[in-house]
Amino acid sequence: MLRYTVTRLISLSLSLIAASIIIFFVIEIVPGDPAAFMLGLNAQPDTVAALQRELGLDVGPVERYFRWIFGILQGDFGVSYTYRTPVSELIADRLWVSLPLAIYALTLSTLIAIPTGVIAAALRGRPTDTAIMGVTQLGIAVPNFWLAMLLVLLFSITLRWFSAGGFPGWEEGLWEGLRALTLPAIALALPQASILARVMRSALLDTLSEDFVRTARAKGLSRAQALRRHALRNAMIPVLTIMGLQFSFLLAGAVIVENVFFLPGVARLVFQGITQRDLIVVESVVLILVFAVIVVAFLVDLAYAWVDPRLRHQQ
Amino acid sequence: MRQPVTRTLLAAGALGFSAVFSGAMAAGHLGPAVTIGMQLEPPMLDPTGGAAAAIDEVVYANIFEGLTRFASDGSIKPALAESWTISDDGLTYTFNLHTGVKYHDGTDFDASDVKFSLDRARADDSTNAQKALFAAIENVEVVDPATVKVMLSEATGNFLFNMAWGDAVIVAPESVESNATEPVGTGPFKFVRWVKGDRVEIEANADYWGEGVEIEGATFKFISDPTAAFAAMMSEDLDAYPVFPAPENLDQFAADPRFEVIVGSTEGETILSTNNKQPPFDDVRVRQAVAHAIDRQAIIDGAMFGYGTPIGTHFAPHNPAYVDLTGQSNHDPEKARALLAEAGYADGFSATLKLPPPSYARRGGEIIAAQLREIGIELEISNLEWAQWLEQVFRGKDYDLTIVSHTEPMDIGIYARDEYYFQYVDDDFKAMIAELNTTADEARRTELMQAAQRKIADDYVNGYLFQLARTGVAKKGLKGLWENAPTQANDLTAVHWE
Numbered sequence: 001m002l003r004y005t006v007t008r009l010i011s012l013s014l015s016l017i018a019a020s021i022i023i024f025f026v027i028e029i030v031p032g033d034p035a036a037f038m039l040g041l042n043a044q045p046d047t048v049a050a051l052q053r054e055l056g057l058d059v060g061p062v063e064r065y066f067r068w069i070f071g072i073l074q075g076d077f078g079v080s081y082t083y084r085t086p087v088s089e090l091i092a093d094r095l096w097v098s099l100p101l102a103i104y105a106l107t108l109s110t111l112i113a114i115p116t117g118v119i120a121a122a123l124r125g126r127p128t129d130t131a132i133m134g135v136t137q138l139g140i141a142v143p144n145f146w147l148a149m150l151l152v153l154l155f156s157i158t159l160r161w162f163s164a165g166g167f168p169g170w171e172e173g174l175w176e177g178l179r180a181l182t183l184p185a186i187a188l189a190l191p192q193a194s195i196l197a198r199v200m201r202s203a204l205l206d207t208l209s210e211d212f213v214r215t216a217r218a219k220g221l222s223r224a225q226a227l228r229r230h231a232l233r234n235a236m237i238p239v240l241t242i243m244g245l246q247f248s249f250l251l252a253g254a255v256i257v258e259n260v261f262f263l264p265g266v267a268r269l270v271f272q273g274i275t276q277r278d279l280i281v282v283e284s285v286v287l288i289l290v291f292a293v294i295v296v297a298f299l300v301d302l303a304y305a306w307v308d309p310r311l312r313h314q315q
Numbered sequence: 316m317r318q319p320v321t322r323t324l325l326a327a328g329a330l331g332f333s334a335v336f337s338g339a340m341a342a343g344h345l346g347p348a349v350t351i352g353m354q355l356e357p358p359m360l361d362p363t364g365g366a367a368a369a370i371d372e373v374v375y376a377n378i379f380e381g382l383t384r385f386a387s388d389g390s391i392k393p394a395l396a397e398s399w400t401i402s403d404d405g406l407t408y409t410f411n412l413h414t415g416v417k418y419h420d421g422t423d424f425d426a427s428d429v430k431f432s433l434d435r436a437r438a439d440d441s442t443n444a445q446k447a448l449f450a451a452i453e454n455v456e457v458v459d460p461a462t463v464k465v466m467l468s469e470a471t472g473n474f475l476f477n478m479a480w481g482d483a484v485i486v487a488p489e490s491v492e493s494n495a496t497e498p499v500g501t502g503p504f505k506f507v508r509w510v511k512g513d514r515v516e517i518e519a520n521a522d523y524w525g526e527g528v529e530i531e532g533a534t535f536k537f538i539s540d541p542t543a544a545f546a547a548m549m550s551e552d553l554d555a556y557p558v559f560p561a562p563e564n565l566d567q568f569a570a571d572p573r574f575e576v577i578v579g580s581t582e583g584e585t586i587l588s589t590n591n592k593q594p595p596f597d598d599v600r601v602r603q604a605v606a607h608a609i610d611r612q613a614i615i616d617g618a619m620f621g622y623g624t625p626i627g628t629h630f631a632p633h634n635p636a637y638v639d640l641t642g643q644s645n646h647d648p649e650k651a652r653a654l655l656a657e658a659g660y661a662d663g664f665s666a667t668l669k670l671p672p673p674s675y676a677r678r679g680g681e682i683i684a685a686q687l688r689e690i691g692i693e694l695e696i697s698n699l700e701w702a703q704w705l706e707q708v709f710r711g712k713d714y715d716l717t718i719v720s721h722t723e724p725m726d727i728g729i730y731a732r733d734e735y736y737f738q739y740v741d742d743d744f745k746a747m748i749a750e751l752n753t754t755a756d757e758a759r760r761t762e763l764m765q766a767a768q769r770k771i772a773d774d775y776v777n778g779y780l781f782q783l784a785r786t787g788v789a790k791k792g793l794k795g796l797w798e799n800a801p802t803q804a805n806d807l808t809a810v811h812w813e
Binding site for chain 2 (some may be wrong): 041044082085093152166257259265271274278
């Protein structure tokens with residue numbers, strides 16, 4: 001287990017270093033000078049130069065890369081060009097929306113998908129299975145921003161149960177915060193749940209046809225008992241893989257849903273950062289998201305080892 | 316750039332203004348707070364350190380005040396300066412300041428703050444986006460705590476107008492460093508908090524020196540997606556959205572008894588900017604042909620759903636000095652083709668049209684491309700982000716045509732700048748603007764402004780399309796929002812519930 005963990009940790013660090021170099025230089029070559037952008041059409045050249053000095057943009061890209069990286073190693077992500085506040089604060093604020101949203105959506109998606117997938121597998125070929133397969137097919141096909149708009153139309157404009165978007169802040173209370181995140185979480189979760197339910201079903205069907213399940217049945221276990229005690233755990237590996245990918249997607253890929261619900265999340269911060277040429281924010285957020293994706297992949301690897309004892313004892 | 320003048324020289328303002336000290340008003344007498352939708356979030360909240368219109372849309376007149384200020388009709392009113400006198404040579408302005416004014420952090424406002432603010436804005440390391448507003452200032456002198464003298468190096472007819480901009484507000488040395496995130500001004504509203512990415516909250520300032528406001532406070536919510544903005548209005552999460560991003564939804568609001576659509580004018584001349592040094596557009600006949608090929612009403616109807624006023628020159632139609640020159644570039648494809656043939660392009664040519672993100676540009680661009688195709692000009696459209704547009708078009712001058720709305724008030728003077736991206740260079744025009752800048756006589760100023768408008772129309776410098784309308788939505792019963800936009804602001808000082 002230790003060796004397994006150490007190898008995974010080394011590959012994690014190498015991925016991060018490579019990612020930081022690629023992110024920095026890809027973003028730096030995007031045309032558009034942040035200082036000129038901030039000062040607008042009437043700015044005089046000397047004003048732009050003064051602002052460039054103030055923002056530390058008057059040195060070359062390589063030097064800026066090392067300043068950025070050494071800052072990050074000391075926990076300092078720099079100061080946002082446009083907001084003039086530390087990037088780490090900005091990201092931390094936004095994570096308080098994005099992280100709960102991702103967890104909320106993933107929880108909803110798992111709570112819906114796993115039972116649905118298990119039921120479909122257990123009732124393979126019956127009308128319930130056909131109905132679940134049909135609905136999940138639809139769930140995959142529906143884009144989540146469109147689902148989001150329909151939810152707003154129904155629950156905000158017609159029924160007035162939820163506000164159309166925005167986030168009051170956790171200081172208004174847990175309930176208010178969760179309420180504001182409910183529609184976005186549903187919009188994010190339903191398509192993900194559809195995918196996950198189908199993966200759950202097919203993984204379970206695969207294991208149900210394995211020899212060890214037949215043996216279990218031969219031992220005298222009922223189909224349901226064999227499924228619960230033997231097949232389910234073995235079917236979890238592909239499901240965990242998909243959940244890991246989905247969590248990364250929910251954290252980083254919620255741009256459109258965050259825009260539809262105007263939530264102050266990380267994805268929208270990147271979006272704003274790109275349009276305002278707040279390069280340092282974009283670079284740092286992307287790096288953190290890469291970090292999050294890598295860490296989630298790492299955790300999923302560890303979870304594999306947890307559900308599959310063979311991986312633990314591998315030499 | 317120098318703002319060549321303008322509005323009726325503050326006649327009204329100079330007569331003096333007696334502030335009513337209402338003192339602390341009990342919160343109970345104020346109407347409920349309002350929630351205002353805005354499309355863009357301000358990058359920061361210090362109007363003296365950035366050009367983003369969203370900054371002024373939150374803080375102008377609400378949190379920060381200058382010596383003078385814009386009223387909703389575009390006239391200049393006294394603000395922190397109670398009155399002023401101008402020396403006969405027009406070089407010395409003596410401002411008499413209001414006394415008893417306090418900043419929101421409790422520090423006193425006096426003449427030294429004025430000196431500090433003006434000196435800071437014109438300093439070498441200033442990052443003021445409109446530094447040119449202060450270019451004529453030679454020296455600022457504190458006479459006594461309630462009197463400040465500003466000496467100019469040359470007479471500047473529009474100096475009081477310049478001092479009304481959001482970039483010229485008076486800040487305090489004690490709070491200047493943190494204004495970007497925690498603005499401290501002298502205005503009728505105090506900053507409460509800024510939840511980044513979501514909203515800014517302000518509340519009525521009980522210690523305001525002037526006439527108090529009529530609402531408890533306000534929340535500015537940032538909703539950029541037009542569909543989301545529509546949903547937020549419809550679900551009544553918002554009380555008003557003064558610059559609504561989707562004109563196509565306005566009819567729906569107008570038909571809804573809960574809402575009212577507010578249509579006004581802005582200072583935004585929307586033009587087909589033309590690179591005057593780029594062949595074949597260096598030939599005035601080609602530019603004239605383009606002007607005649609354009610059907611303005613079709614663009615206003617198609618791109619702006621009918622909201623907008625056609626213009627024939629770079630000047631706001633609501634300004635008393637405006638001359639209607641649209642007839643000089645009427646829609647006449649026959650004439651346009653003849654002009655092109657005369658210039659040697661009987662078979663037409665192709666050119667690029669680079670479009671920034673706003674819908675007036677993206678939608679208008681498609682229509683203009685179709686209209687120019689009629690006379691044989693093929694436009695290759697490329698869509699740019701603002702930062703790219705600034706770099707390529709505005710600074711790099713690497714373009715043939717582009718569409719942009721020039722939203723600064725009274726900005727015809729940009730045509731006198733050789734390095735400006737139109738690349739229009741004309742000595743007669745420069746002479747007019749130079750004279751305008753130093754002229755105080757109203758009649759002569761009007762004459763010069765009109766001559767300048769005619770000059771650029773005669774030279775067909777750009778294609779003049781329309782004056783951008785300000786189309787907003789508000790709940791019925793919410794009154795006092797600005798209808799027009801002499802500057803980009805959401806002045807809430809007169810907002811009240813009926």
